[in-house]
Amino acid sequence: MQISKSSALGQWRTNFQRNTAFKPRASRSSMNDRTVSSPATAHEKTGSLDGVLNFVKVLAASAVLLSGSSPALAVLNSPNAQIARSVDAALRRSIPAFNPDVKSIQKNLEDVQYFLRIPQRKPWGSMATNIADSLALCQLRDRMLAGVPPTSLPGAESLLNSLTASLRKLELAVKTQQPDAVSVRVADALRTVADLELLQAPALPFLIPKEYQALPRLVGRAQVELTLEKRDGSLGFVDPVVGGPAKRTTLVLTLDGYSAPLSAGNFMKNVLEGLYDNRPIQVNYTSVFVQAPTIQERPPIPLEILPSGTNQHT
Template sequence: MKSIQTSLEDISYLLRIPQRKPYGTMEGNVKKALKIAKDEKDSILASIPADLKETGSTLYASLIDGKGGLQALLQCIKDQDPDRVSVGLASSLDTIAELELLQAPGLSFLLPQPYLKYPRLTGRGTVEFTIEKVDGSTFSPEAGGEPKKNAKIQVVIDGFSAPLTAGNFVKLVVDGAYNGAKLSFTDQAVLTDNGLDKNSGYSVPLEIMPSGQFEPLYRTTLRWRIASSSTIRLRAVAMAHSEVSEDFSAPYQFFFYLYDKRNAGLGGLSFDEGQFSIHNHRESLFSQIKSGDIIQSAKLVEGQDRLILPYEN
């Protein structure tokens, strides 16, 4: 699934190229993803628990031939319609995220004993944010839609890669801590406020899963591990650093990373905070967020059963 996702995520950057967009390259990316999905059908479905096989099969069929699937995305690219490509791409990535949610329940590694005092997410979950504009303006619609004062953003929370960071974040969402949070917009991120005036969460150890590793690294930034590579996805969500120690994440403040190859460091990496989530939304949606806009609500729509709180140990 990762290789399919990576191939599709590259299209997001290609869509941002003005004027003559490289539709031929986009078509090649989708065809590559489609071939992998078809060739690996058996292994994709085999990784889904038996009681979820039917749901997985339906999602797989939707990914291949559904209205928002890869075949439909391929046609949008052939029609050279960037708006439809953007919508179709988001739909395909959403389906991939749903398939990943069905796979591999539980963690494949043991957490260090001292870290069991923190909330943790033992798998994946989904959080939906409703963003509200406060200056009376509206969000531009997707193809065929109407301008709206609010926009919804769904993010997949990855407890497999960062169980402590994800657990703290999900607990904050469940507790309603982000409802009403103010946002700030910069060239590379959309950030929440620092939460100093709120009952914030846990300052958990910095938690990073380098590419090729089977368990996260703790209290170690990637700049001190040059030999290790890490893939920061184009649509990453991460916690800010703690103001007290760079070895820990902030207990409350997080940001949506706005990937831009022009500003990225070596290998495309431009921050060393621990990534715990991804989103599949258009960059143009985030560019419409202004400093002062708020998170009207944040709710956990999937994954409550995977959240383990300290008192349950």
């Protein structure tokens, strides 16, 4: 990880392109075939059979438009889309690691999580197959450790051993059909996969536009601690260790420089400069707002978007 600092001002610009709204409608030819009149008049002119045929034509035209919709719309309209449903999944999928064997294990384990959400008749056989395939890949140690820098090999080997042990426990939980144990152990295995991928990840897989080269950036991941306490000094929190009331609590925030290197770098720079120290926090149901002191003019930060399923930044 690295943070580069500069006081140069950047210009506001975003590469975000607004998507057009999708409104299914019939094609021109099918609209011409439709009869716009009262039901009685339509029945007199075309008969009930023609009305059914017209309905089928309109339905078919709408289906053609839907099938030709963009991938983003298809994901939003699909109830089976395996989008990131947790913070851990989103962080894991943003890691730009290119080891196909590790990615295959990640996909197998995420499929196990997906199968586990099926309410009835869970596909235990499919889960067992995915785990067996993952265990077989773990035996190919040279391939699994490909892409790890030499200085990080000892840590990567330890992670690979831990992953194999986690998969063995997961295999037993699936064999005995224990959903709760499977849920816990597949999450543990996926965390180990993410740690291994972080060691295999190179620098950013995309280039920062030259107009933003002077802005601070975070290449990789960082964690910062945020300590909170009530303004009136009351015991408004719960101690995570002893379980009793506490005056303050500490949150650990993960800054993801792979998804948004400029936003994460700017946040890290503000933390290092103490801009958030002793600042009041305004919280509602949708956001958390902190007003930084207006000591000096700050350079604007562009909107950064990492499309799901890719490592191409926009």
